[in-house]
Amino acid sequence: MSYTIIQKDFYRESGKWLSTFQIWKKCLNPNLHFIYIFRKTQKYNKTPFLGLYWRIVLRHFQIKYGFQIYPETEIGEGFYLGHWGSLVINPKAKIGKNCNIAQGVTIGQQNRGKNVGYPVIGDEVWIGPNAVIVGKITIGNNVLVAPNAYVNFDVPENSIVAGNPANIFPNENATDGYINNKI
Template sequence: MDKKLKADLYRYEGLIGFKGFLKGLRIPGFRYMFFLRMAARSKRHSLSWFFFTRLLSRYSFKYGFQIPIKTEIGGGFYIGHFGPIVINEKAKVGKNCNIAHNTTIGQTNRGAREGCPTIGDNVWIGTGAVIVGRIKISSNVLIAPNSFVNVDVPENSIVLGNPCKIISKNNPCEGYIGSTLEF
């Protein structure tokens, strides 16, 4: 098992062995990330690639996740609840990121911030949040539920509302992001 997958598993179960892996496969978020990471590692058009992409497609439809194989996602990615989650394939997500259901990390097609977001390490994204445009969400950021984020966010901040309001705070994710595995 690679380092990113171990970090993902540890976020769900606090275990990294075979027993933890079997427990993790029962959790929709880990199951989806396992097949996503395995499909991304497989050589394109190989038998394993077809197998993993087929299962990924099935779970994408079943759980409502739209996360393309090419999306750059760091280890320790945690999907709290299954439901609609959309992440653009050009977005970049750092290590130990929590994401809740009904969340969009998307692209802006025009304007000064045309492009996709880059999200740092240790970011908690609440239910219904929308993050769009070529923006940078720094590390240690908490994005409150139902926030609309289309501006750069500095480190150690809380983002809330629509339009978003940024509040500086030390350790804003303390108590929200748990069980991390450094690699």
């Protein structure tokens, strides 16, 4: 069976494949509601009338919930927001599949220095509360970014990155128990 990207995102929360009606019921949760609207906006972004409609709806809920995520942002399936409020992701950042992002996170642009640009984040990455990831850097697959970490350098896969300034700790099981219901 072929599942939609919305079903794959919602699977991460429940571990169950949901019908359209079941997805609507889950939209009482602000995190899931925002993901639903975000994905609809991405789907219809190039359509004149529906694209404008969904952009207006998305803007309303960006303000209401505190998520600053734009439809241009490339985010893989299985996206999961741990908590709602105060989240900023630059529209040129790229995020892989099965990624968790907690509240207070900034994934942004660096305007000067050797890493001018935007982050590319791999698959199965857990980003803890208040972490900051900036610049033209790459975060590998299976990486745990600890709460309050400041990351402005490349991080290899299978690592934990923690601290301010951040340090890398190799770990084959970096995200075990943190990323559930992978697709």
